[in-house]
């Protein structure tokens with residue numbers, strides 16, 4: 001996969017040299033190029049922003065430097081074009097991801113979708129964002145996807161890109177050393193993870209739950225599942241409405257009942273009276 005990032009703060013993307021993603025680059029699994037938007041300006045002051053039409057606070061990023069930068073990036077060929085694209089010249093249009101508080105939510109499903117692409121381009125805005133006509137123009141060269149990391153306000157797209165590239169990069173074949181972790185992840189059925197422990201078994205008067213030392217793998221699996229239910233009910237009850245409860249064994253239904261949830265039509269439903277007695 002080839003990834004290009006355009007930003008007025010290219011140094012902000014330096015962490016992509018490190019750890020998992022840096023390793024993937026060294027191993028040739030990922031080609032990553034970071035570009036300085038100001039290199040695509042033509043005025044003496046390398047201006048990238050101007051005042052907003054219609055008034056209001058802050059500045060807006062000018063369209064022309066963005067069009068110059070994105071056209072240059074779109075025209076570049078990946079160093080290692082795949083055999084098919086090399087032969088057929090039928091390279092798909094790259095996906096242009098534009099981080100924005102007004103974007104579609106970036107989720108694990110988005111990460112999986114984008115991990116299938118040959119080329120991704122990220123456009124990091126700053127100030128109040130990028131002149132909307134850039135996105136309209138770019139639709140002629142890219143599949144444009146405005147994406148939000150979450151419902152909070154950042155100062156620009158760079159931090160969102162770090163998160164998105166890491167989430168996508170670790171899904172590329174060969175990037176995560178132990179593919180079993182990815183397989184386990186894909187079976188996580190939309191619940192929060194169970195708590196994890198390591199040695200020593202007793203630490204500052206706190207014991208690792210005895211079941212984990214028992215060697216009883218059936219008991220351990222059940223305990224972990226029930227911990228997932230408890231945590232999800234407590235921290236992310238929104239996830240339980242989507243959970244497929246149709247095939248739950250009796251012990252698991254009892255666990256949910258203790259948490260204040262009944263199974264109705266294969267879905268979990270919070271009991272109206274629940275919560276008064278617990279936590």
Ligand code: JDH
Pocket residue numbers: 099100101103124125126127128129147148149150151152153154155156157160
């Ligand atoms: C890209 C500039 C800063 C700040 C206007 C929006 C009131 C607009 N999950 C995410 N949060 N923020 C971003 C993100 C922020 C960005 C840029 C991504 C480029 N900024 C900016 C404030 C506004 N503001 C919220 N409204 C409630 C008006 C831009 C992001 C991602 N991904």
